[in-house]
Amino acid sequence: MVGDSLDALFDEYFKDSTDDEKREIKKKYGVERAVREAPARIRWVCIDLLKHYREHIQPNGFKAMIVVGSRHAATVFKKTLDDLGAPPSEVVISGNHNDPAYLAQYTDKTRQKQVIQNFTKPLGADKEKNDPTAFLIVKDMLLTGFDAPIAQVMYIDRSLKDHTLMQAIARVNRTYKGKQAGFVVDYYGLSDHLTEALELFSSDDVEGTYHSLKDEIPKLKATHTRVASLFSGVKGEDIDDYVLFLKDEDIRQQFELAFKRFAKQMDVILPDVAAKPYIPDLKRWGKIQNAARNRYRDPGLNISDAGEKVRKLVDEHIISTGVDPKIPPVDLMAANFKESVEQIKSPESRASEIESAIKHHITVNLEEDPEYYKSLSLRLRDIIEKNAGKWDQQLELLLEMVSSIESEHKQAADDLGLSETEFAFYNILMAEVTLHAGEDAVSESVHDEIKTTSQDLVGMFDEATQIVDFFNKPDEIKRMKKAVKRAILDCSFGDKAIVSVVQDRFMELAKTKFA
Structure with a gap:
């Protein structure tokens, strides 16, 4: 001007x-x-920055700094934002002895200290953990040395040069969870000053320091291409075709990494019109990711760190197709599990759903009886490998396994006259004895010893763990380990080679059963 x-x-x-x-x-x-500093001009600046903040910054829960040309301007910006119904703002400016009241109210050092401390907290209503202040308006203060990673954008409406300009920009480049980049919105015209400031540093120091939105478009195209190329081999168009393609864990990890990068780049661009051509694929791939997460019980498949703008687009699309992304997959033991499986179209997909549900069930319950659930895992693998490609046959065998999986454990324990807890210890001791002997089976007398020893030791664990905080008391654990050692060495199969292994495995199981 x-x-x-x-x-x-x-x-x-x-x-x-x-x-x-x-x-x-x-x-x-x-x-x-x-x-x-004309109120009419500041009003237009505030209207513009509010639009930018509400569309780009606020959805992801970040804050903003506004840098102005004078202390008076800071108060005008504050009043204008308030008049426009903006989110809460605070002013931090230096003071002089003869300041009028409208300036002096923002110069008290005790108040400033509290304002600055609060600004570094996440947005929210919880007064202990959060703070609702969205904008911090400053002139010279806090442009250097101030560390508030929650700030993602700086709106600049004053002249800044050289190191001061670079230091100011650095305020919004601090890393923070979900923060893909820091933004500077220039209302003063600092491009020449920025070029001069960058010339003070070597090219290595400033390479990649700042980018315009145009610089981000090629990155978006590249991340989109990576995901699209990963799915280039998928023949069908149904979501389930893509989910089946992701059955292999390595391919799922490739998809997860590529899709997260794409989603994060979309978050940088949105809501700019340049992102519009990519929105349909974002929604589609988001639905595929959600379906694969449920099918394979894979919590790693998520875009929780991609930003609220992207998450909202994806979630709204998934909900529009009749699926609630917040509802977990139906549990294997749920009464409606088989009914939910019947709703899946192809036999291959139904078999895949049951296989994944069984694997998840085994993983969740493994610590309750490691040897029993290990045997289930081997049984499942045997069904899958022997019936690969025979989807109807595989489906039938998997359904049979599901029907018996809940009752088998209790029935096996009952048949031996053991409780389910005793059965878990029995299984460990049996596994270690047969492994050490190099045999698949034991004699009837040794079997009886394993059974009796397991029952006796469970009784000892039950009594010992009545002691408060038993597992955090080394002396008590040492005493219990000695009891395990004596019990094993008193048996005909007793051998020092298996004592330490059984001691450790029994203690781990006891933590699950008695802690």
């Missing part, structure tokens, strides 16, 4: 003032400052 254009803007902003008032304003502030 120079020459005639400044005078024209001055006359426009102060058209309601008298000639005497205009002369006084020019005398006090000068034409350029008067124009820049």
Whole structure:
């Protein structure tokens, strides 16, 4: 803004003032400052930055700094934001002895310390953990040395040069969970100053320091291409075709990494129109990711760190197709599990769903009886390998396994006259004895010893763990391990080679059963 254009803007902003008032304003502030700090201009700046903040920054829970040209301007920005119904803002400015009240209210050091401390907290209503302040308005203070990773954007409406400009920009480049980049929105015209500031540093120091939105578009295209190329071999168009393609864990990890990068880049661009062509694929791939997460019980498949804008788009699309992304997959033991499986289209997909549900069930319950659930895992693998490609046959065998999986454990324990807890210890001891002997089976007398020893030791564990905080008391654990050692060495199969293994495995199982 120079020459005639400044005078024209001055006359426009102060058209309601008298000639005497205009002369006084020019005398006090000068034409350029008067124009820049005119309430009408600041109002338009605030309207624009509010739109940017609400669309780009607020959805992901981040905050903003506003850098202005004078202490007076800071108060005008504050009042204007309040009048526009903006999220809460605070002013932090230095003070002088003779400051008028409208300035002095923002210069108290005790108050400033509290404001600054609160600003570093996440947005929210919880007064202990959060703070609702969205904007921190400053002139010179906090431009260097201030560390608030929650700040993602700086709106600049004043001249900054050299190191001060670089230091100011660095305020929004601090890393924070879910923060893909820091943003600077320039209302002053700092491009020349930025070029001069960057020239003070070596090319290695400044490479990659700042990018415009245009710089991000090629990155978006590249991340999109990676996901699309991964699915290039999928023949069908149904979501389930893609989910089956992701059955292999290595391929799932490749998809997860590629899709997360794409989603994060979309979050940087949105809601700019440049992102529009990619939104359909974002939604589709998001639905595929959700379906694969449920099918394979894979919690790693998520875009929780991609940003609220992206998550909202994906979730709304999934919900529109009749699926709630927050509802977990139906558990194997749920009464409606088989009914939910019947709703899946192809036999291959139904078999895949049951296989994944059984694997998840085994993983969740493994610590309850390691040897029993290990045997289930081997049984499942045998069904899958022997019936690969025979989906109807595989489906039938898997359904039979599901039907018996809940009752088998209790029935096996009952047949031996053991409780399910005793059965878990029995299984460990039996596994270690047969492994050490190099045999698949034991004699009847050894079997009886294993059974009796397991029952006796469970009784000892039950009594010992009545002691408060038993598993955090080394002396008590040592005493119990000695009891295990004596019990094993008193048996005909007793051998020091299996004592330490059984001790450790029994203690781990006891933590699950008795802690």
